[in-house]
Structures are given as C-alpha cells and as structure tokens.
Amino acid sequence: xxxxxxxxxxxxxxxxxxxxxxxxxRVEGHGKVTILLDDDNQVHQVRLHIxxxxxxxxxxxxxxxxxxxxxxxxxCGICPVSHxxxxxxxxxxxxNGGILTPTAEKIRRLMHxxxxxxxxxxxxxxxxxxxxxxGFDSDVGKRNIVGVxxxxxxxxxxxxxxxxxxxxxxxxxSGKRVHGTxxxxxxxxxxLTAEERDYLLKDADQMIAWSRDAVxxxxxxxxxxxxxxxxxxxxxxxxxxxxDEKGTLDFYHGSLRARDKDGEVIFDQVSYQGYNTLLTEGVxxxxxxxxPYITTLGEEKGWYKVGPLARVQNCDRIPTPQAEExxxxxxxxxxxxxxxxxxxxxxARMIEMLCAAETIKDLLLDPDIMGTDLMATGPRRExxxxxxxxxxxxxxxxxxxxxxxxxxxxxxxxxxxxNNTAMNVAVRDVAKNYLNGHEITEGLLNHIEVAIRCFDPxxxxxxxxxxxxxxxxxxxxxxGQEIDRMTKDSEGRVxxxxx
Amino acid sequence: xxDPKTFFLDEEEIPFEEGQTIIQAALSAGKFIPHLCYHxxxxxxxSCKLCTVRIDSRTVTTEDGQSVKIPGRAAASCxxxxxxxQHVESEVPEILDLRRTLVQMLxxxxxxxxxxxxxxGKCMLQGLAYDLGxxxxxxxxYFSKREVDASxxxxxxxxxxxxxxxxxxxxxAEVDKKNVFALSGRGNTKHLxxxxxxxxxxxxxxxATDKAADVCPVGVILHKRHGFEVPYGQRRFDIAPISDNxxxxxxxxxxx
Ligand code: SF4
Ligand code: FES
Numbered sequence: 001x002x003x004x005x006x007x008x009x010x011x012x013x014x015x016x017x018x019x020x021x022x023x024x025x026r027v028e029g030h031g032k033v034t035i036l037l038d039d040d041n042q043v044h045q046v047r048l049h050i051x052x053x054x055x056x057x058x059x060x061x062x063x064x065x066x067x068x069x070x071x072x073x074x075x076c077g078i079c080p081v082s083h084x085x086x087x088x089x090x091x092x093x094x095x096n097g098g099i100l101t102p103t104a105e106k107i108r109r110l111m112h113x114x115x116x117x118x119x120x121x122x123x124x125x126x127x128x129x130x131x132x133x134x135g136f137d138s139d140v141g142k143r144n145i146v147g148v149x150x151x152x153x154x155x156x157x158x159x160x161x162x163x164x165x166x167x168x169x170x171x172x173x174s175g176k177r178v179h180g181t182x183x184x185x186x187x188x189x190x191x192l193t194a195e196e197r198d199y200l201l202k203d204a205d206q207m208i209a210w211s212r213d214a215v216x217x218x219x220x221x222x223x224x225x226x227x228x229x230x231x232x233x234x235x236x237x238x239x240x241x242x243x244d245e246k247g248t249l250d251f252y253h254g255s256l257r258a259r260d261k262d263g264e265v266i267f268d269q270v271s272y273q274g275y276n277t278l279l280t281e282g283v284x285x286x287x288x289x290x291x292p293y294i295t296t297l298g299e300e301k302g303w304y305k306v307g308p309l310a311r312v313q314n315c316d317r318i319p320t321p322q323a324e325e326x327x328x329x330x331x332x333x334x335x336x337x338x339x340x341x342x343x344x345x346x347x348a349r350m351i352e353m354l355c356a357a358e359t360i361k362d363l364l365l366d367p368d369i370m371g372t373d374l375m376a377t378g379p380r381r382e383x384x385x386x387x388x389x390x391x392x393x394x395x396x397x398x399x400x401x402x403x404x405x406x407x408x409x410x411x412x413x414x415x416x417x418x419n420n421t422a423m424n425v426a427v428r429d430v431a432k433n434y435l436n437g438h439e440i441t442e443g444l445l446n447h448i449e450v451a452i453r454c455f456d457p458x459x460x461x462x463x464x465x466x467x468x469x470x471x472x473x474x475x476x477x478x479x480g481q482e483i484d485r486m487t488k489d490s491e492g493r494v495x496x497x498x499x
Numbered sequence: 500x501x502d503p504k505t506f507f508l509d510e511e512e513i514p515f516e517e518g519q520t521i522i523q524a525a526l527s528a529g530k531f532i533p534h535l536c537y538h539x540x541x542x543x544x545x546s547c548k549l550c551t552v553r554i555d556s557r558t559v560t561t562e563d564g565q566s567v568k569i570p571g572r573a574a575a576s577c578x579x580x581x582x583x584x585q586h587v588e589s590e591v592p593e594i595l596d597l598r599r600t601l602v603q604m605l606x607x608x609x610x611x612x613x614x615x616x617x618x619x620g621k622c623m624l625q626g627l628a629y630d631l632g633x634x635x636x637x638x639x640x641y642f643s644k645r646e647v648d649a650s651x652x653x654x655x656x657x658x659x660x661x662x663x664x665x666x667x668x669x670x671x672a673e674v675d676k677k678n679v680f681a682l683s684g685r686g687n688t689k690h691l692x693x694x695x696x697x698x699x700x701x702x703x704x705x706x707a708t709d710k711a712a713d714v715c716p717v718g719v720i721l722h723k724r725h726g727f728e729v730p731y732g733q734r735r736f737d738i739a740p741i742s743d744n745x746x747x748x749x750x751x752x753x754x755x
C-alpha cells in the first residue's frame with residue numbers, strides 16, 4: 001500500500017546525491033524540489049519546499065478592519081480576488097453577522113466567477129497547455145505559450161480571450177482588472193450599469209462555447225492516452241471542498257464536505273466556522289509551509305486535496321447544464337471510484353471554467369446586478385471567518401477585530417497550503433516512476449514540474465512573493481559539493497554544467 | 500476705480516488684490532500651483548515647500564554678447580505676497596523637478612501604501628505625485644515605525660501617513676477651539692501628538708464633526724468604519740486630476 005511518508009525521508013541521507021530543482025518554473029512564487037539520489041540514480045528522498053513567510057498575518061494585525069479586503073489582495077498576483085472576497089466574507093461577519101443584500105451577493109459572485117474563469121484560462125492555456133500539447137519532454141524551446149500559438153493559433157487565441165473576458169468581469173465589478181476595491185465589509189461599492197452589463201453579455205455565449213471546447217481538448221487527451229493521463233502523479237486521497245446546502249458545486253459559499261479516496265462521504269454540511277477544530281495545521285522540520293490535516297483522522301491519514309479535482313468529484317451536481325453534462329461524463333469515465341491522477345485536475349478545471357462561463361451569463365441576465373441596495377447592516381461581532389473556493393481550492397480567512405475596530409488576530413490557510421502534502425505525494429510518485437535509475441535530463445525533471453503544476457500552486461499566495469522564476473537544478477554529492485547543475489531561464493533556454 | 504494690479508505667472512497676467520499671496524491670486528484666477536500645507540481657510544504655514552516658485556529671474560547679456568539667465572529667488576508662493584509686475588515661474592523644469600523630489604522624499608519618509616489606503620484617489624500627496632509624473636520613490640524607503648491610534652470611537656489616526664503639514668493643528672486650534680493636535684520633536688523625530696495625558700486621541704475632546712476631522716490632505720485622520728465606499732472611477736481625482744480644479748482643491752468633507 002502507498003504511504004504518504006514513503007520517500008519523504010531517506011534512511012541514510014548522508015550517502016546520497018542531492019538534486020535541487022529551484023525554483024520551479026511557470027509557477028508563481030518560490031518553490032524548490034530537492035531529490036536525493038544514490039550513485040545508481042535511485043531516488044531516496046523527494047521534498048517540495050515552499051518558502052512561506054508568516055509575516056503577512058502580522059502585517060494585518062494592528063490594521064483597521066475595513067482595509068483588510070484590499071490589503072490582502074497583495075498576497076497574490078494571480079488570484080487577488082479570492083483573498084479580497086474571503087476577507088470580505090470574514091469582515092461581513094464582523095460588521096453585520098454575515099448578511100448581504102441580493103445585489104451585493106450577486107455582484108460578488110460575478111466578480112468571483114470572473115476570477116475563476118480568468119485564472120483557470122491562465123493556468124490551462126498559458127502554463128499547462130505547452131506540456132499537454134507537445135509532451136512533457138518535448139523540445140523545451142517550444143514548450144511555452146509562444147510555441148502553442150505557433151502550432152495551434154486557435155487554441156492560443158481562445159486562451160488569451162477567455163482570460164481577458166474574465167479580467168473584464170473583474171474590472172467591471174471591482175473597478176480594476178487587478179487589485180480593485182469592489183467588495184467592502186457588509187456589501188459592495190458598486191453594481192452594474194446597463195451598459196456594463198451589455199458590454200459583458202455580448203461575449204458571454206462565445207466564452208461558454210470556448211470553455212466547452214477547452215473541456216473537449218483535455219477530455220480527448222485523456223481518452224487518447226489513458227496510460228499516462230489517468231495515472232500520472234497518482235494521489236489517492238481525501239478531497240475537501242465547499243458545497244451548497246443541496247450538495248451542489250458552489251465557488252462562493254457553502255459548507256464543507258469531505259470524501260475519502262473511494263468517494264465515501266467522511267463529513268458533510270459542516271460549517272466552516274469550525275474550521276480550526278476540524279483541521280489542524282501540521283508542521284514539519286524541513287518546510288516552512290504548514291501541512292494541514294483533518295484533525296479526527298490524524299496527521300498520517302487526515303491529509304487531503306482541494307481544488308478542481310476535489311470540487312468536481314465532491315459535489316453531487318453542477319448547477320449549470322453544460323458543465324453538469326461534462327461532470328457526469330467525467331465521473332462516468334472514472335468508473336466506480338474517483339480519479340486521483342494529477343492530470344485529472346486539468347479536466348476538472350476546464351469543467352469548472354465552463355461552469356464559471358455559464359454562471360456569468362446567468363448572473364448578467366439577473367436584474368439584481370443592477371440594483372442599488374448595496375450594503376446590509378446588522379449586529380457587530382468580534383470574530384469573523386470567511387471561506388471561499390478559490391481557483392486553486394478552499395481558502396480560509398479568519399480574523400478577530402477589537403472594539404476599537406483594529407484587527408487583533410489573523411489566520412489564513414491558502415489553497416496551496418491545503419494541498420501541501422498532496423503535492424509532495426504527487427511529486428514523489430512521479431520521481432519514483434520516471435526518475436528512478438535514469439540519467440537526469442531536462443525532460444525528466446519537467447515531469448516533476450508537470451505534477452506540481454497540475455495543482456496550480458499559487459506559490460506566491462503562500463510565499464507572498466511575486467514573479468515567475470527560472471529553473472535551477474543542482475546535483476550535489478554526499479559531501480554537499482555541487483557536481484552538476486542545470487539551469488533553465490524564463491524563456492525555456494537550458495544550460496548545463498557546474499557554475 | 501484704478502485698474503486691478505497684476506503680476507505674471509508663467510508669462511500669463513494674473514490680477515490680484517492688495518494683501519493676497521501669489522498662491523491665493525493664482526488659485527482664484529484658476530491657475531494651479533501645487534501645495535500641501537496651504538488651505539484657503541487657514542493662515543499659511545509655509546512648511547511643505549511644494550508651492551515653491553521662482554520670482555523675477557533676469558536675463559543679462561554678457562560682454563561677449565551671450566544671453567545668460569540669472570534665476571530669481573525661490574519662494575513659497577503661499578507665504579509670499581503678490582506684487583505688481585512681478586514675474587513668477589511655476590511650471591518650469593527646475594521647479595517641477597524640485598517638487599517631484601519633495602514628493603518623493605515625503606513618500607519614503609512615511610509608510611504610504613496607496614492601494615490599501617482609504618484616501619487613495621482623494622489623497623493630495625498621491626494626486627500631486629500623479630500630476631507631477633512621479634514614477635518611483637527614487638530614495639530608499641525609510642520604513643519608519645509608527646503606530647495606529649484607534650482609541651477614539653469615531654476617528655482613527657494612522658500616523659504612518661503624516662506629512663506634518665499641521666492643517667489639523669490649525670483647524671483644531673483656530674476653528675474647533677480645542678487644540679487637540681500638536682507637533683512634537685525636531686528634525687527626524689518630529690511627529691504629530693494628541694494633547695491628552697495618555698497621548699491618545701480617545702482621551703481628547705475631539706469630535707467627528709470637528710473641522711480637524713476633515714482637513715487632513717493625506718490618510719492620517721480617518722472616519723472609522725468607512726473605507727473604499729467610492730468605487731474606482733468615481734473618486735475625486737479619478738474624475739479630474741488635482742491640477743484641473745484648483746478652486747475645489749482644498750480638502751472637503753467626504754460624502755459618506
Ligand atoms: S495628521 Fe494630516 S493634517 Fe495633521 S499634520 Fe499630519 S498630514 Fe497634516
Ligand atoms: S503649500 Fe506653501 S509651503 Fe506648503
């Protein structure tokens with residue numbers, strides 16, 4: 001039986017060679033993979049390290065609460081809206097017990113589904129399609145979005161325009177494409193004008209059609225090569241996500257549900273207000289990032305995954321017709337058990353993108369989005385917890401605010417932290433199956449990165465640093481001396497040889 | 500009645516009344532001169548130097564026939580009386596450079612994180628930075644350590660953003676007759692204090708309706724529980740840049 005700790009710690013690390021993949025390219029933020037190999041290139045230890053600074057919570061503490069939804073957007077350059085909304089939900093609890101007017105809720109949903117669409121499009125088309133369309137060890141010079149544009153101009157165009165549409169939904173609801181201010185504690189600061197609605201509505205059907213095309217692309221890849229797609233980076237694990245009161249997929253609000261690796265419900269309709277007893281944030285000596293687990297199951301069995309693959313398999317249905325059709329096909333494809341191959345994330349992600357596109361259209365047709373009742377009032381509270389399904393998975397924001405209106409406590413569990421153990425297990429699975437006994441090549445190392453990218457780790461969320469970084473692989477002997485090095489710059493150019 | 504007196508601002512003739520300062524005359528004529536510590540309702544203070552202009556530069560011809568410009572004296576237009584026939588330069592490269600440098604120094608001296616500041620879009624320091632084309636802070640950030648005073652039930656003070664213009668000091672003393680604020684310390688350690696035994700705003704007699712509560716040109720004195728209520732595109736300096744509307748430029752009470 002597979003064990004999550006297998007390959008986490010080598011028995012005799014002193015006698016092994018060390019490979020460091022640092023930082024992981026095409027992943028925002030700072031991640032690092034270290035691999036210990038023996039002289040026969042047998043893998044003994046694999047660890048994904050994500051450098052997380054806990055400083056951000058400290059930065060929030062001491063600030064007035066109304067700043068927080070805007071402040072926390074600085075956590076992440078590619079999904080700031082998720083932090084904006086999770087913090088707003090927590091602050092709603094504080095200013096009025098968590099109520100919203102129908103207009104405010106729908107504007108926030110529109111913003112969030114716009115974010116889901118743009119983030120999923122970015123991930124699939126810009127970051128992952130090069131690997132999927134050309135192969136994991138294809139020519140590294142072509143394995144990027146420019147290569148995709150040259151080989152499949154229609155696919156690249158779809159990606160660019162889907163993302164742009166999502167960004168426009170965000171701009172119209174929050175005032176700016178990045179780091180807007182639309183959501184404020186207790187409501188929103190604007191609704192839509194008829195012109196704004198019509199401006200978005202004119203493209204909505206095209207976005208739905210393209211999203212469906214994207215689902216078809218990834219579905220086809222699975223069906224044409226199940227031996228790779230269905231099992232690569234296999235992580236059979238518990239899945240956690242929000243679902244609404246009927247068990248339907250909902251990205252903005254709901255209660256927590258967990259299913260085990262076989263699809264059996266572990267818990268359901270658990271209020272996220274109790275997240276901090278439900279989950280424990282485990283620590284390991286070799287990583288700054290926490291390893292959360294379901295408290296009652298313990299550290300060894302309680303780890304889980306979040307994000308598209310968890311959400312699409314956790315829910316009973318998707319509320320929009322086309323995405324629901326695709327979900328049913330996805331579930332049928334998996335057979336009686338859920339799918340846990342990491343590449344399944346992409347398929348699930350595209351189904352979610354389709355759901356987002358359909359939902360955006362529905363919301364645009366709802367007259368409430370042009371309403372004028374933007375703010376709700378209610379009794380003040382001291383504590384607020386806001387949870388949202390961010391593009392990368394469940395995101396927790398928790399604050400306490402004193403009677404002087406200042407934040408005295410902040411705790412955040414970002415999606416990538418939730419997936420920390422699962423990503424480590426996926427990386428180990430791939431290292432064992434693809435690297436063992438082989439000479440290390442760029443293509444083989446890219447397999448490791450492909451596995452990480454499936455989870456779409458927003459490392460910048462976790463590290464609070466921005467920017468794509470080139471790849472650096474260092475081979476170190478048992479004495480810690482560097483004996484070989486491989487670097488890849490952000491253009492995909494590879495250089496080999498010790499520094 | 501005699502013709503009104505005039506002076507020249509960047510070669511344009513500006514009328515003035517006896518006793519008016521250069522900035523007063525310029526603003527009433529619809530000509531913008533950047534300023535931070537000046538406010539039409541209060542005695543000029545002359546501390547921020549943003550309003551610096553150059554007065555009566557001369558051109559002389561040297562023995563070999565070359566024209567050489569002798570720069571006039573630099574002066575704060577908020578404290579300098581207008582004078583008949585004076586030639587005042589404001590929108591000239593050297594003066595604009597000086598103003599940019601002053602803004603940059605203010606930006607690094609405090610902790611100005613515009614995106615999460617409620618005053619963003621209506622802050623005069625930010626508005627001037629945009630207007631002057633300040634693209635970066637240029638100087639290394641000071642990272643001064645300052646606290647927030649949240650002790651008052653309705654008003655929050657975020658000292659991180661104080662530019663020591665003393666408008667609140669003047670408003671509290673002259674209009675509210677309360678003396679809630681004062682500056683203390685010198686040079687580097689100069690900072691705003693509240694006049695109460697504890698030093699806390701909550702222990703002063705300040706009220707949210709005081710003039711001092713709505714006079715701060717930056718984001719120090721804030722009405723609690725209000726933030727980001729005006730969407731992007733509708734904030735004061737989204738609608739028109741700071742220099743477009745000189746008459747309404749002085750801080751006004753926000754509609755909340
Ligand atoms: S608090 Fe505002 S008004 Fe008072 S001195 Fe500081 S910047 Fe000027
Ligand atoms: S406005 Fe004249 S010195 Fe400040």
